[in-house]
Amino acid sequence: MLSLKRTGADRRRRPPSEILGLDMGSTGVKAVRMRRGRDGLTVLKVDILPSFAAPEAGSKTARPPLPRSLLTNYTxxxxxxxxxxVRILSIPGRFESGLxxxxxxxxxxGAAEDQRIGYAIITPPKLRNETRLIVVTLPEEEAKSLLGHFAVGAPAPFSLEISGLAVITAFLHGRGQGYEQGTVGLVESGEQQTTMALLHRNLPVLVRKFDLGMQSVRERVQQRLGVDAETARGILADSSFDLSQVLRDVVDPFLRQLSLSKEFIERREECQVEKLYASGGMSLSRFxxxxxxxxxGVAVERWNPFEGLTMAADALPPALDGQQTRFAAALGCCLGTWE
Known part of the structure; x- marks a missing residue:
């Protein structure tokens, strides 16, 4: 969707033919290696790695511990x-990109100088006298900390973006191709963060981030039911447990915002949200x-971001079959390389 790394001359760089997408989660790193060739796109390898240890401050020799199957020149x-x-911004008039x-x-x-900014134009055709953009800011120190994992050697960082927006890219390259005239919602929920996006005619019209994830849900199950973390994971995965009362105070603030946002967009855009697509680790919970x-009040589908893509024979380890939805962000930042 957009990059917080490529600026100025970097935007004009020719993208590599092969890329490693890394979704840097707090409990693990979701990895997707892809290649673009004459025959189209191919997913070469999918994996989940342990979280990378923080590099020493100022280190110029840090390299991530990647297995050979994921090695390539750029990430x-x-x-x-x-x-x-993350916000959607409307600016009067139309002007070319640049300084x-x-x-x-x-x-x-109002972003400070120590905030890194990325943006993408999302102006719908009907808007004649304004430019609509989706804008992201990220503290410079946080960006440097992430890029510091790749201080030397390959893979070198090619782009940096927010996971929730990378999911939009993955959706638009796959399932979203059936909604060019429709309206749908995306909910990406990981360990600590949830991103909600509403798309009208395949353009984002609302994007919001929330401090809600599997960690807060799991901790509430542990607290209320008196179980350990592993048991809580099993309970959340088991559809036979009714957790609505146990977790209501944790998830209801987000769910209210989801309902209000849906109603607001339906009135403003004169449309109906047809369906929600859920992704991320939390979407594996039936609850x-x-x-x-x-x-x-609409159908919800846990979607597979790899649908329609060519997969190498050994791309997906058997242990990860059924968990494809967790890789939407990693796949999305790969696909964004070639936009």
Whole structure:
């Protein structure tokens, strides 16, 4: 969707033919290696790695511990961005990209100089006298910390973006191709963050981030039921448990915002949200899918971002079959390389 790394001359760099997408989660790193060739796109390898240990401050020799099956020259990084902001911004008039726009966006967002900014134009055809953008800010220190994992050697960082927006890219390259005239919602829920996006005619019209994830849900199950973390994971995965009362105070603030956002967009855009697509580790919980359906009043589908893509014979380890939805962000930042 957009990069927080490529600026100026970097935007004009020719993208590599092969890329490693890394979704840098707090409990693990989701990895997707892809190649673009004459025959199209191929997923070469999918894996989940342990979280990378923080490199020493100022280290110029840090390299991530990647297995041989994931090694390539460049990587596209995605991060949930606990301190990142995401907003849709409307600016009067139309103007070309460049320094003027960068300055104007920084003024409109109030972003400080120590905030890294990325943006993408999402102006619908009907808007004649304004430019609509999706804008992300990320503290410079957080960006440097992530890029510091790749201080030397390959893979070198090619781009850096927010996981929730990378999921939009993955959706638009796959399942979203059936909604060019429709309206749908995406809910990406990881360990600590949830991103909600509503798309109208395949353009984002609302994007919000929430401090809600599997960690807070799991901790509440442990607290209320008096079980350990592993047992809580099993309970959340088991559809026979009714957790609505146990978790209501944790998830209801988000669910209310989901319902209100859906109603607001339906009125403003004169449309109907047809369906919600859930992704991320939390979407593997039957409870979460049921709660999304209750709040939105529409069908909810846990989607597979690899649908329609060519997969190498040994790309997906058998142990990860059924967990494809966890790789939406890693896949999305790969696909964003070639936009």
């Amino acid at each position: 596209a990084l995605a991060v949930s961005g606990a301190h990142a902001s 003027e726009r960068d300055i104007q966006i920084r003024e409109h967002t 979460w899918v049921d709660e999304l359906k209750r709040a939105a």
